[in-house]
Amino acid sequence: MKPVLSALTLGVLASLSGCGYLIGDEGYFRDRGSDYQDARVEPRMTVPNDLQSKPIGDLLPVPGQISAAPASDDGFETPRPQPLLASADSSAFSVQQDGSRRWLLAQLPTSEVWPLMERFWADYQVPLAERDRALSQFETEWVDFSAASSSPLVRRVLPTLEEGRSIEGQEQRFRVRLEPGVNAGSSEVRVLHQSRDIDDDESEWPSRSNSAGFERGLLAELETYLNQSLANSDAGQGQSLANSGPTQTSIEKDGAGNDVLYMSTDFNRAWVEVGDALSRGDVLVTDFNRSAGVYYVDLDQTRSEKEEPGFFSGWFGGDDEEDEADKLADENQIQVRLTPVSNRVEVSVEAGIDKAADAAVVSDVLNKIQSNLNEGPEGGAVLLPRQR
Numbered sequence: 001m002k003p004v005l006s007a008l009t010l011g012v013l014a015s016l017s018g019c020g021y022l023i024g025d026e027g028y029f030r031d032r033g034s035d036y037q038d039a040r041v042e043p044r045m046t047v048p049n050d051l052q053s054k055p056i057g058d059l060l061p062v063p064g065q066i067s068a069a070p071a072s073d074d075g076f077e078t079p080r081p082q083p084l085l086a087s088a089d090s091s092a093f094s095v096q097q098d099g100s101r102r103w104l105l106a107q108l109p110t111s112e113v114w115p116l117m118e119r120f121w122a123d124y125q126v127p128l129a130e131r132d133r134a135l136s137q138f139e140t141e142w143v144d145f146s147a148a149s150s151s152p153l154v155r156r157v158l159p160t161l162e163e164g165r166s167i168e169g170q171e172q173r174f175r176v177r178l179e180p181g182v183n184a185g186s187s188e189v190r191v192l193h194q195s196r197d198i199d200d201d202e203s204e205w206p207s208r209s210n211s212a213g214f215e216r217g218l219l220a221e222l223e224t225y226l227n228q229s230l231a232n233s234d235a236g237q238g239q240s241l242a243n244s245g246p247t248q249t250s251i252e253k254d255g256a257g258n259d260v261l262y263m264s265t266d267f268n269r270a271w272v273e274v275g276d277a278l279s280r281g282d283v284l285v286t287d288f289n290r291s292a293g294v295y296y297v298d299l300d301q302t303r304s305e306k307e308e309p310g311f312f313s314g315w316f317g318g319d320d321e322e323d324e325a326d327k328l329a330d331e332n333q334i335q336v337r338l339t340p341v342s343n344r345v346e347v348s349v350e351a352g353i354d355k356a357a358d359a360a361v362v363s364d365v366l367n368k369i370q371s372n373l374n375e376g377p378e379g380g381a382v383l384l385p386r387q388r
Contacts, residue, residue: 104191106187109186142172156279
């Protein structure tokens with residue numbers, strides 16, 4: 001047994017020592033990542049005089065002299081990235097998302113965003129419990145959304161409430177904080193939402209919003225308002241989004257013969273007014289994507305929760321009834337799409353991105369939007385806190 005173990009030991013040692021011939025400094029598979037440091041610049045190749053040659057430029061030119069970067073006592077410091085400049089084709093304010101985290105990115109410093117934020121709360125007449133310039137944050141009063149349903153802000157935020165949730169017997173508040181951005185000259189707007197029962201005295205802010213939908217809705221409203229305010233100030237206009245005049249509209253036929261609503265305004269204002277008109281027309285908005293300019297609408301507002309199928313329904317046509325219900329549900333799902341065209345905005349109704357909606361449905365929805373445009377209270381309704 002001992003001779004066998006000795007032989008195995010010698011074999012293992014020999015194999016380990018042999019690895020140096022493969023992956024060691026002199027091995028075949030050695031690391032060649034730093035070989036360039038030992039490279040030498042060879043003299044230029046000359047062609048004998050009795051041969052013809054064509055001039056060929058250097059494919060991989062080598063600098064004649066390379067100077068090392070100046071040493072620093074504190075070590076190398078990575079420079080900050082250059083700020084992104086907002087051009088005519090991009091917005092100064094845009095909603096960003098990373099997983100479940102959302103924020104409003106502003107291509108402006110906090111000192112310039114703060115007065116725009118103050119104007120937002122003043123125009124919508126939202127009562128503030130705190131306005132702290134040192135902390136760069138606003139806190140609203142507790143508000144009963146059920147009693148303030150006439151407010152433009154509440155109407156635009158309510159459709160973002162998660163399905164199955166209710167605000168009955170509850171009150172809401174928001175905290176909006178302004179922070180310096182990652183890029184120089186930029187800033188970020190963070191929104192936190194909190195809800196509680198009306199008889200509750202909870203005042204501690206949660207670590208995350210109680211309603212991600214309300215958080216998203218307020219961010220979208222801030223994005224639209226701040227972009228519009230900035231555009232108005234650049235154009236020398238003193239008109240605010242909440243107090244703007246009526247928009248000229250017309251329903252026309254497009255190239256395919258479909259009804260289309262045209263609005264003589266910019267996209268930011270059209271987006272807000274269409275959302276407001278859908279709300280006033282009792283059209284259920286289940287979701288929206290402002291970047292794509294789409295409101296997702298469910299025309300069936302009377303649909304109740306499906307009952308659990310019985311034992312015999314699974315045997316006698318239960319699946320067919322469910323399939324038919326799903327088919328009807330799909331037919332009631334439409335998209336209201338806003339598309340900037342020249343100096344106006346085109347509002348169309350579609351069943352999907354590549355599917356046309358029924359002509360009668362298109363006509364009904366567009367007429368409902370047009371009839372409810374600019375029908376709200378002058379200057380926006382006052383959002384009053386609940387009286388205790």
